[in-house]
Amino acid sequence: MSSTTRSVSQHSAAAAAPTTPAGPSTGPVAAPRMVRQRRRRPGLIALSVALIAAGGLSGAVLYSSSGHRTAVVVVARDVPVGSRITEADLATASIALDPAVQSVNASRTRALVGQRAASDLKAGSLLAPSQVTDRSLIGPGEQLVGVSVKPSQLPATPLVPGEKVLIVSTPDPNAAPGRSATNGAGAESGTSPVTLSAKVVAVGRPAAATGAVVVDVAVPATDGPALAAQTATGNVALVVVARDGS
The missing domain is CATH 2.40.30 (Elongation Factor Tu (Ef-tu); domain 3)
Known part of the structure; x- marks a missing residue:
């Protein structure tokens, strides 16, 4: 009788024990690794900002200079060398001009009237200062x-x-033998x-x-x-x- 009672007690204890899911046992969960933050360098940041600003400024200056136009004098019609220049011979144009190109500013248009062409002036060409003179190529006498x-x-x-x-x-x-030419005098x-x-x-x-x-x-x-x-x-x-x- 006592043995029967012990068997029932053991069976009851086994039934009362909590069951664990089958499968491999897992160990302790590791704590998440902390991501180390990079150290900020204020000097490097300031340098980057300065370079970006300089690049933008240079681009703006380049765009502005390429679009800058200057009013200059152009030849409106052909003018033979030595001829006096009239107002109808000149015109003005607004162009993007390279500093290396010789030109006459449009503000000097009136001052050019009455001067002479130092070389043949062709219609549509840009007037250069060397192409105009206040002296005649035919001097006195x-x-x-x-x-x-x-x-x-x-x-x-x-x-x-x-x-x-x-x-x-x-x-x-065709001259006769022995005869010589004469000079201008x-x-x-x-x-x-x-x-x-x-x-x-x-x-x-x-x-x-x-x-x-x-x-x-x-x-x-x-x-x-x-x-x-x-x-x-x-x-x-x-x-x-x-x-x-x-």
Whole structure:
């Protein structure tokens, strides 16, 4: 009887004991790892802000300068070298201008009227200060003579207004033997070629058929008629004087 009672008691204790779920046993849960915060560096932050601000400022300056426009003088119509400039010859335009480009500010337009073109001015081109002069290319006591020469009577280097040249009288193949050419003053030349100093005022376009070019030159008034007579024979040639020559 006592053994039966002990068996019932053990069975009851086993039934009363709490049941645990099957499966692998888990150990103690580790505490979450604390993320270490990075240390802030105020100096580095300030430097970054300064660089960003400088980049934005430089970009703004570049944009502003690229969009900046300047009112300048442009040529409204062709003006031959040596001609007086009128108000109708000039116009103004607003352009974005590189500082290296030579130009005339639009505020000086009125001051340019009455001056002379130092070189041929082409319509639509930007006017440069060196293209305008207050002096005539034909000085007092000078005459303007047009000298027509063939390509073989000119240097290959293009002539420019203001350039100094020598006009050489070439032998006349039809002249009688023993006769010599005369210079602008009418004196005989001997064996040396006769030359006359002149200044280029304008250079024409080559003729389509022959390639001949008319060069306007300024010479002393006393030599103008003789040079015109010599030029009519076609027996002349032009020699360019050295740039540093007199």
